Amino acid sequence: MKHNKIVSTASMLELRMEEEDWNNVDALMVRRVLFLLLAARRFEETVSDLDRRGLVHGPAHSSIGQEGGSAGCIAMLPRNALITGTHRAHHQAISKALHALADTEFDPSVESGLPEEMQLATTTLLADILGLREGWSGGRGGSMHLRNDDYGIMGTNAIVAGGLPIACGLAWAEKARNTGKVVASFFGDGAVHQGTAYEALNLAALYNLPILFFIENNRYSVSTTIEQSTREHELLTRAMAQGIPSVKIDGMNPIAVSLATQWAYSEIRENRGPVLIQADVYRYFHQSVAYPGSAFGYRTKEEEEEWRRRDPVDFLVKEVTERGMLDERSVERIDNNVRNIVAGAVEFCVEGKGSRAYIRKELWPDTATVDEGITGNLEEFSEVCFSEPEDFPTSELEEKSLIEVIPQVMARRMAEDETIFILGEDVANMSGGTVGATKGLADTYPHRVVNTPISENGFCGLAAGAAIAGMRPVIELMYSDFVLNAADQLFNQTAKMRHIFGGNKPVPVVLRCRVPGAEGYGSQHSMDPSGLFALYPGWRIVAPSNAFDYVGLMNTALRCEDPVLVVEHQALHKHITSVPKKYDYYIPIGKARRVREGHQVTLLATLSMIDLCCDVARQMGIAADIIDLRTLSLRDIDYETIGASLRKTNNIAIVEQTTRGTSIGAHIADEIQRRFFDDLDQPVKRIVGRWASPTVSKVLEQAALAGSEDLKAGLSEMLRDSAQQPAYKEGAAV
Structure with a gap:
């Protein structure tokens, strides 16, 4: 067998200074x-x-x-x-x-x-x-x-x-x-x-x-x-x-x-x-x-x-x-x-x-300033008018799915701001990446929608460097579990940069992470990253449950001077919502939304669990006050809205689809009990998945993630133990 030597195109040299070099210095x-x-x-x-x-x-x-x-x-x-x-x-x-x-x-x-x-x-x-x-x-x-x-x-x-x-x-x-x-x-x-x-x-x-x-x-x-x-x-x-x-x-x-x-x-x-x-x-x-x-x-x-x-x-x-x-x-x-x-x-x-x-x-620095500058003061929103669905007349609304608005709102912002660029695996291929989240963007902005190698730590670090240099990078991670490949750049670097370097230098990175839900992707492709990112207070975290919220929260993320994690649940991609025809509105970081009025129990949820809470409460005939948190960074949780609801219901549950070990609910429950202990008729309830990560097996996946039966059981237990007796039988009117 003949062996042919392969020669690299890159030169590799050793330079040595000679006498004539000194003469030219x-x-x-x-x-x-x-x-x-x-x-x-x-x-x-x-x-x-x-x-x-x-x-x-x-x-x-x-x-x-x-x-x-x-x-x-x-x-x-x-x-x-x-x-x-x-x-x-x-x-x-x-x-x-x-x-x-x-x-x-x-x-x-x-x-x-x-x-x-x-x-x-x-x-x-x-x-x-x-x-x-x-x-x-x-x-x-x-x-x-x-x-x-x-x-x-x-x-x-x-x-x-x-x-x-x-x-x-x-x-x-x-x-x-x-x-x-x-x-x-x-x-x-x-x-x-x-x-x-x-x-x-x-x-x-x-x-x-x-x-x-x-x-x-x-x-x-x-x-x-x-x-x-x-x-x-x-x-x-x-x-x-x-x-x-x-x-x-x-x-x-x-x-x-x-x-x-x-x-x-x-x-x-x-x-x-x-x-x-x-x-x-x-x-x-x-x-x-x-x-x-x-x-x-x-x-x-x-x-x-x-x-x-x-x-x-x-x-x-x-x-x-x-x-x-x-x-x-x-x-x-x-x-x-x-x-x-x-x-x-x-x-x-x-x-x-x-x-x-x-x-x-x-x-010596004033010790009272120890927490200052972890994130900015959001002064970049001082002239922004925030909006909710009721602020728009019907004539200005149109029905859109979540997956439709994801690339459309990005296109609108990229047209206005040339510092925005998108990078991630396959984002410029297949007419919009693996799920269509960048549809049409590569055609319009071929140099600003950038395919990366499978190199999460590398390109997440690249995004951080570009951000501190004045760009607005948007990272797409194909699955949320891949953040662990980029843990150093996301948590040691991006999350800490602002604070460690004095608190006054922006780090405007947007990270889009996908959660597949109960779709058989297995334990290494199914993570909800919210609980992990919540451990690093330099990150803002938003979790839109519908197309309207996605547009408003993405606009906010792209204006924010702090790194923002945008959690996208794949089960919501085809969910239809009324959205303004012009994608120019904002939803504030730290503002929850009450999606259903009730007096018996407060349910805190995000993403796909919002619809589940509404459906189960309707089926059980429970007057639930259902709150879409929308923001999940722990320093930004809307405790004002939570407290107002809790003073009315005196019972509260945190509803999450994810597994117990990676959930964010324990942190929120602890803070609720510290702030509103006297308003509670019983301990804060956590309705969440099991300890095990979901596996490919359909039945084991369903068992690992929280679903309707878990929610029904949790609500029945709460109402049985509360002063809100009697519990309504399933199917009764609210």
């Missing part, structure tokens, strides 16, 4: 690189010193030794470039902030000192690392979560590889707006083993995104070596597998990194797609303490000394002075200027000296 570029390198080193030394003195709360991951990679890279990026990083990112943050503030004529060796805005950037960065009110995020981000949009620092990340899909989203937004901006995403060698990294690399290549992936290869994931992590030690193969050109460079030579970055930037601009750089560097200290790795036994002192002899600061100072690019006085002035702004930052944040030093007490 611009003196101003040398000043910039040295400035950013010294800024990173002096800042990191200061943070490590504060950490040793117990003034840094939590980890302070030092990058001392490996700053040459990021300094050399950032110095060659445009000032308006955007970056993301990982948990070890102080050096990237300080370098990027100072670079963003340096105009084309800036000389860091001036005797007059650095500009005041550079002092402010350094001070507020240190304040954030120390958890102080004056920090970039008001102290919430701390060492691992650094963001300042003014400087193009779009978020560092405590989750290994977590920032890579977000960087793809940022690059997507810049490409869609044709701004010409490039995104650089910094991460370590350990991140390449994460599935998220592969998903992000594939998406960047697939969509030709203007992004530079930058691996700081310091050889250790805490204490685990590359050799202990993977059979293939050549990390560039990860980029090659996705068709991304890549280069390896000596990261201890900052000028070599700068030249590699120039090459990468040209590649991105000319070929309009991603590039990867691997900079081989070395961190001198252990994961997050100021002790060398040898103290923990996973490195030798000889190895550490060998790398210290190649220190990027010492190397660069020696090269530029011996070559006459900078004199010693210029180097000294740059270093002194950097030391001064770092010292000024410490002076602002800390009082006292040595072991007597302490954080200035007046700089």
Whole structure:
């Protein structure tokens, strides 16, 4: 059998700096690189010193030794470039902030000192690392979560590889707006083993995104070596597998990194797609303490000394002075200027000296603000007129099914707002995706209805990045269970972004999740996601039970500056409702609707259980006050409407089709009993499915999910135990 070698189309190169390259290096570029390198080193030394003195709360991951990679890279990026990083990112943050503030004529060796805005950037960065009110995020981000949009620092990340899909989203937004901006995403060698990294690399290549992936290869994931992590030690193969050109460079030579970055930037601009750089560097200290790795036994002192002899600061100072690019006085002035702004930052944040030093007490955030900024204040709806069905004359209404209005309302909003785009599996195929939810949209907006690979964590992270860059992505997940594939990006990232970065930066993601109901899809395709998302208060949750509500709630979701989950029950797709001919009305988040008046019992329900409650109450002759909650995010539940009903009926049940373990009812029941205990004649009743997930077997599926018999039994039990005797027999008139 003949074997033919398959060759990748993506180049995989190692770049080495030669003597003639030094002859072509611009003196101003040398000043910039040295400035950013010294800024990173002096800042990191200061943070490590504060950490040793117990003034840094939590980890302070030092990058001392490996700053040459990021300094050399950032110095060659445009000032308006955007970056993301990982948990070890102080050096990237300080370098990027100072670079963003340096105009084309800036000389860091001036005797007059650095500009005041550079002092402010350094001070507020240190304040954030120390958890102080004056920090970039008001102290919430701390060492691992650094963001300042003014400087193009779009978020560092405590989750290994977590920032890579977000960087793809940022690059997507810049490409869609044709701004010409490039995104650089910094991460370590350990991140390449994460599935998220592969998903992000594939998406960047697939969509030709203007992004530079930058691996700081310091050889250790805490204490685990590359050799202990993977059979293939050549990390560039990860980029090659996705068709991304890549280069390896000596990261201890900052000028070599700068030249590699120039090459990468040209590649991105000319070929309009991603590039990867691997900079081989070395961190001198252990994961997050100021002790060398040898103290923990996973490195030798000889190895550490060998790398210290190649220190990027010492190397660069020696090269530029011996070559006459900078004199010693210029180097000294740059270093002194950097030391001064770092010292000024410490002076602002800390009082006292040595072991007597302490954080200035007046700089701590007010503890009363701990819950502020989890979501916005909905001020984006200040000029919106909200509507209900009774607000429209019959002449303005037409009969529509839920599945008809899903793509129609989206089309209307996309026509008005070009920042809206839809992404998900098969959304642009089959004339509207797997169920017709995007019918006609791909024809009208071919570049804004985007098929994705089966890569939920990747494209959900892309959506988050695009959202913080000013786009309004709408994600379609084919089935709600698939949120678990995207759990990091949906719950660790999207849900927490607003709060962790100071509470004032919008994250306008809309996530559409489908619930199939009792249709035989089995336990891995049948989840109602409401209870899971309710655990993460950064998400708003809406659950429309009819076409009218769907239009109003989707309009609201697309205007909201917070992430919104829209739960769609497939059993309702063919349900017909009167809907206004113009889809321009809104239903407020946090406003329930009474769909049936009664005095015996209050029933709280959503989605397909609304019709079931109405039918069963009618059959049993029960005067039930039936309330469609519509909003299910726990901080938004309409307890005013619930309380008014409960004071009338004194009996309440929460009716859910889903299984008991994933239901939201326990949270609502707990809050009702806290708020309205004196109005209850009996404990809050939960009418919900069983513990087991529904299986494909028709009878077991019906047994797992709550249905009419469960509701009848629950209502009979409630009325038997309440003061609302006697119970009406089945079929009696209300």
